[in-house]
Amino acid sequence: MLDPHLLRNHLDQVEKQLARRSVTLDSSRFRDLDSQRKAVQVETQSLQNERNRRSKAIGKAKAMGEDIQPLLDEVQDLGDRLKEAETRLSEIQAELEAFMLDIPNLLDDDVPSGRSEADNLEISRWGEIPEWSFTPKDHVDLGVPLGGMNFEAAAKIAGSRFVTLNGPIARLQRALIQFMLDLHLAEHGYLETYVPFMVNAESLRGTGQLPKFEEDLFAVQNDPPFYLIPTAEVPVTNLVRGEIIETDSLPLRYVAHTPCFRSEAGSYGKDVRGMIRQHQFEKVELVQIVKQEASADALEALTGHAEEVLKRLKLPFRRVLLCAGDTGFSSAKTYDLEVWLPGQQAYREISSCSNFRDFQARRLKARWRNPETGKPELVHTLNGSGVAAGRALIAVMENYQDENGNITVPEVLLPYMGGVTVIDRSIAGWIAAVSITHR
Template sequence: MHDIRFIRENPAAFDAALARRGLDPLSAGILAVDERSRAIKTELQQGQARRNEASKAIGQAMAAKDVDKAESLKAEVAALKDRMPALEAEDRETGEALQAMLAAIPNLPANDVPDGDDEARNVEIGRWGEPRHFPFTPQDHADFGPALGLDFEGAAALSGARFAALRGQMARLHRALAQFMLDRQSGENGYEEVNPPLLVRDEALFGTGQLPKFAEDLFRTTDGRWLIPTAEVSLTNLVREQIVAVESLPMRLTALTPCFRSEAGSAGRDTRGFIRQHQFEKVELVAICKPEDSDAEHERMCTAAEGILQALNLPYRKMLLCTGDMGFSARKTYDLEVWLPSQQTYREISSVSNCGDFQARRMNARFKPEGEKQTRFLHTLNGSGLAVGRTLVAVLENYQQEDGSVIVPETLAPYMGGITRLRPR
């Protein structure tokens, strides 16, 4: 959500920032509605004040036996009472229209975010690790994974496309990855573990920016709740409608949850394999902090996500997303892309975003700085630490052997119950 005061005071700067997002100028339309809204509020306030004043004057006129003046004042009060409901209705409608306009506009990009229309203009920040040289042609995980327990056919019979069942040693490896990530983020990196709800109301998804614009990407239940597309929704909304104690900041939260996405906008993309699923697990990272700390918190969160890839010895690169490739709520985003040998390219495995006060305004999440009377909006950040399914794919492909087996990374040994290699069944 955007600050209407900023738009009033900086309409040209607001439009210039929107242009970097590929949007036409919007300030004139917003300010026209805002001006009408303020005019209605002023008329309401003046009408209410005049009604109170006239009501008192009626008593004074009656006491003075000035019947004509009393009747005139009664007529004025009656007219004001008749006018008020229409004004109040117009006030609500105009206010809702203004909020709807503001709610549909994406966050403004940070100054150091590169301009660009799509991922082609993303900027590589750095790389870690060297892609493995295979003495054989590496296979796609979708080809050798079924022999190891990655069951696409059985899941499709149950649920349709973009679902998978993990069996035996494959399920154990997936669980090991998830538990390792959660332990690392909650232990070494200091994120508080949370087991949050998977079903949320409209206002939670509005708070983090999925609603109203991206409803088609979500699954909704028959009672009007929504399945979370990411634990970001549940974790971030834990401070909804709150004034957070300043001494509790920064608040760092993590959760391992199933996530559910309709993938409405990805028709034809990654139709094979385990990369893009309707249901998947992810370890999410969320930070809630003071505005002056969010840039440093962003770098810290990215480092926490990178540490998982480094511990698993998976080559990756770090990308700074351009204005045209960032998510709706983000002001700055880093993507971590892991190397997939079968595709001979890097694929996204984590997005780490600083949302500034954009989500906090939508949630009305604030804090009171020390020594100040007024509250300020918090800053929120979120990132994957990591997506478990995509990490599983990266492990399978990078650790595959010519005989179809997969070596288990040493880091996961404590979680694998003695299994050091996945072998074809």
């Protein structure tokens, strides 16, 4: 949510800013609602004031044993008038709030203009794109023959856009998760946290997924409903919802591994092959809660933490600064990390790191106490994937393959693989023997 004062006092500037996102603000509607709000609020408050004064007078008179009936007669219709005003005020406030909740965040000045992915700005590249003496396979052609990856089985038990993993491939994903968590804990100073995978609507409103993007979410039937988390950002950032944080506690840095659930509505026909775009995937998420002046640097640091994962895995990647049109609703500035996938001969997103500034904090009422003033101020929130484990699995498989379809385990994952150094075709027979696979 944007600062209401900013909307009231600098509406034209906000309009101009939002135009960068190709968002048209209905400013006359805002002006109209806000002036109504003002009038009705003043009226309501003066009626409330009158009620309070009269009631106190009655209390006093009664205490002194006076006859209060004449006083009671005077306030006869006050209650009705007040109730009517209060009802109108809450209606207008609800409308105004709904209007505000639909406005996306303002972009940082250094976010490049542009409408789509094509206009994103490449910031840097890391690692060599390898030359292959054979045609590299994609993760499906590697994983399925190994018996480590089975889409038909997942389709049977759930539906499309799911996968089952077996044996060393399943373990490889777990190894990636463990490695990432350990890295962020031991070297980047994050606190590991375990959180609910289902959340209430209030939490999703806080981080900005609701009310606008309900169709992207899976809801669980319950009254009130639960939603499966689309990212750990939601439960983790909501840890600070409604809190006033003491200055010594900042910055807060959390890392969490969770599954993520996305309906992928509107992406029919997109990335239908393989594990790229699933309804359920594993992710290690970094969340930071910082003071206003620290958030720009924190975004650089956090993105660096995500990059470090890819560097240690020796996976080629590039950092991209998203353009105005591609930057998410709540974000002021977002870097994507894109990993090289030999099977697709393309860079694909594996991490997205965003600075939300005070946009989420205002919705969350997440503040810190400034000791200089003694007053609470909004925190800034950031998060980023550190990194998406499902896509990291794909990237490792494709980048570490040989021409026989074997996969070498990256060095940093060896401690987590129980002695397995190469995942080779010999496991296929064994997996087939101990599990049900459809080949």
